Amino acid sequence: MPSPAKLSLWNRKLHYYAGLYFLFFLWLFVFTGLLLNHPGWSFAEFWPKRQQSVLERQIQPPRAGTDLDQARDLMRQLSIVGEIDWTVTRSDPKEFDFRVTRPGRIFEIHADFNQRRAIVQRTGLNAWGVLHILHTFTGVRLGDNRNQRDWALTTVWALAMDAVAAGVILMVLSGIYMWYGLIRKRPLGAAALALGTLTCLWFAIGLKLWTSS
Amino acid sequence: MMVFSRTRFYPIVRDLHLYFGLLISPFVLVFAFSVFFLVHAWLPRATGGSVSARHTATGLRLPLNLDKLEIRQRVEALRPVLDQLGVAGEIYSIRHVPREHRLVITVSVPGRETAIDLDYEQNIAAVAARETGLAGALVYLHKSPGPHLAAIRGNWAMTQIWRFLADASAYVVLFLSISGIYLWTVLRAERTVGLVLMVLGAASFFGMVYALAR
Numbered sequence: 038m039p040s041p042a043k044l045s046l047w048n049r050k051l052h053y054y055a056g057l058y059f060l061f062f063l064w065l066f067v068f069t070g071l072l073l074n075h076p077g078w079s080f081a082e083f084w085p086k087r088q089q090s091v092l093e094r095q096i097q098p099p100r101a102g103t104d105l106d107q108a109r110d111l112m113r114q115l116s117i118v119g120e121i122d123w124t125v126t127r128s129d130p131k132e133f134d135f136r137v138t139r140p141g142r143i144f145e146i147h148a149d150f151n152q153r154r155a156i157v158q159r160t161g162l163n164a165w166g167v168l169h170i171l172h173t174f175t176g177v178r179l180g181d182n183r184n185q186r187d188w189a190l191t192t193v194w195a196l197a198m199d200a201v202a203a204g205v206i207l208m209v210l211s212g213i214y215m216w217y218g219l220i221r222k223r224p225l226g227a228a229a230l231a232l233g234t235l236t237c238l239w240f241a242i243g244l245k246l247w248t249s250s
Numbered sequence: 251m252m253v254f255s256r257t258r259f260y261p262i263v264r265d266l267h268l269y270f271g272l273l274i275s276p277f278v279l280v281f282a283f284s285v286f287f288l289v290h291a292w293l294p295r296a297t298g299g300s301v302s303a304r305h306t307a308t309g310l311r312l313p314l315n316l317d318k319l320e321i322r323q324r325v326e327a328l329r330p331v332l333d334q335l336g337v338a339g340e341i342y343s344i345r346h347v348p349r350e351h352r353l354v355i356t357v358s359v360p361g362r363e364t365a366i367d368l369d370y371e372q373n374i375a376a377v378a379a380r381e382t383g384l385a386g387a388l389v390y391l392h393k394s395p396g397p398h399l400a401a402i403r404g405n406w407a408m409t410q411i412w413r414f415l416a417d418a419s420a421y422v423v424l425f426l427s428i429s430g431i432y433l434w435t436v437l438r439a440e441r442t443v444g445l446v447l448m449v450l451g452a453a454s455f456f457g458m459v460y461a462l463a464r
Contacts, residue, residue, distance in 0.1 A: 050440070053430065053440065053444060054443065054447050056427065056430050056434075057431075057434065057444050057445075057447045057448040057451060058447045058448065058450060058451035059451060060427060060448060060451055060452075061451055061452050061456070062451070062455055063423065063427060064427065065455070067420045067423045067424055068420075068424075070281075070416070070420050071417060071420050073396055073397045074396065074397075074413060074416060074417060076397040076400045077400060139462055139463065140459070140462045140463040141463045142463075167459075167463050171459065171462070171463075175288065175289045175290075175291070177289075177290065177291035178291055179287070179288070179291045179292075179293065179389065180291075181291070190462050193458060193461075195290075197458060198285055199285070199289055202283070202285035203282075205278060205281075205282040206279065206282045206283070209275045209279055209282070212268075212271050212272070212275065213272070216268055216272060219268075222265075222268060225269060226269060226272050229270075229273040230272040230275065230276075232273060233272065233273045233274055233275060233276040233277060236276070236277075236415065237276040237277055237279075237280055238276075240280075240360055240387075240391055240408070240412055241280065241361070241384065241388060241391060242360075242384070244359050244360055244361075244408060245359050245361040245362050245387065248337075248338040248339060248362075249362075
């Protein structure tokens with residue numbers, strides 16, 4: 038069991054080491070969080086400024102297999118890399134539609150196995166679009182069981198998001214621990230912490246109870 | 251001048267860092283914990299959620315031309331209808347099914363979603379509420395108000411207050427990160443390790459962003 042002095046020292050180190058390591062990740066998520074909450078900010082517009090192009094390519098129909106196997110085969114032939122999004126339910130085994138996304142680029146692919154051709158609509162986004170997508174780029178969505186992470190880099194990014202969240206939680210807890218050690222600053226700190234906690238509890242739990250009554 | 255800076259500026263920044271940090275730490279926890287649910291598309295209580303309350307209301311007093319209004323006007327016109335139904339919250343979405351004279355309205359509060367199927371010809375509505383639990387509430391707060399349906403978003407006072415609080419949290423986190431860098435630079439003994447970690451963090455961040463977006 039470390040002594041209180043040692044624990045305090047390492048707690049402080051953890052607080053600023055974690056803060057420094059995650060600094061750029063934190064800035065990204067905080068800044069893009071603001072952008073997502075203010076879609077009207079014209080300086081960060083990206084969708085109206087997107088660049089689109091369409092190309093048609095000859096393909097070899099993929100071997101029979103799962104949709105994922107066939108999509109990967111087509112992506113290899115078309116030199117497209119990214120996270121697969123299933124956008125439509127497949128009704129004809131000779132036709133195949135799916136979307137591939139990566140920050141900054143979206144590919145809508147329509148393959149016709151009878152004609153041995155694929156039409157690819159490519160949408161390119163500006164730097165704001167890249168930032169926007171990075172905030173939400175998880176490869177999965179709540180309530181959507183069909184889409185799973187299928188690109189290694191999406192998994193890496195999702196793990197980075199987990200790490201940032203865990204790092205931020207550690208920083209909050211270590212900060213509270215440091216404050217608690219400052220006896221003279223306890224009253225005002227307790228008031229600030231209580232105000233924040235009560236406000237959050239009101240929104241997370243209280244609103245539902247209030248609107249039920 | 252340097253002496254003035256050190257003796258006056260440092261304690262002020264340190265105290266602001268401390269008290270602002272404590273004030274927004276619960277908000278930061280809301281955003282951080284909900285990340286795990288969003289990144290893994292998983293909620294402890296089933297995402298489908300069971301319907302906890304269902305009722306039908308008849309003889310509703312509906313505003314005129316509800317089917318012809320623009321979306322923002324329609325939201326405002328529906329508020330008294332929600333009051334008659336005893337449903338409060340943010341009108342999250344409205345889907346118009348003209349052929350069937352129906353409006354399908356979703357009303358959200360953190361932890362609950364209410365679906366209202368309103369027949370504006372018959373003046374009746376079926377109301378079904380679904381509990382999403384504490385995790386669902388955190389996820390809702392994380393995404394609120396968000397970029398979707400910006401024309402109608404913030405139609406409930408509580409959403410507007412949360413929007414202000416979420417924005418304030420973001421600005422305060424930016425302040426905390428900058429003041430934190432200042433406080434760290436004062437600690438000479440920690441400069442080297444801190445700098446190495448910051449460079450490593452920057453390298454992993456820009457490396458990942460480059461790999462994803464190139």
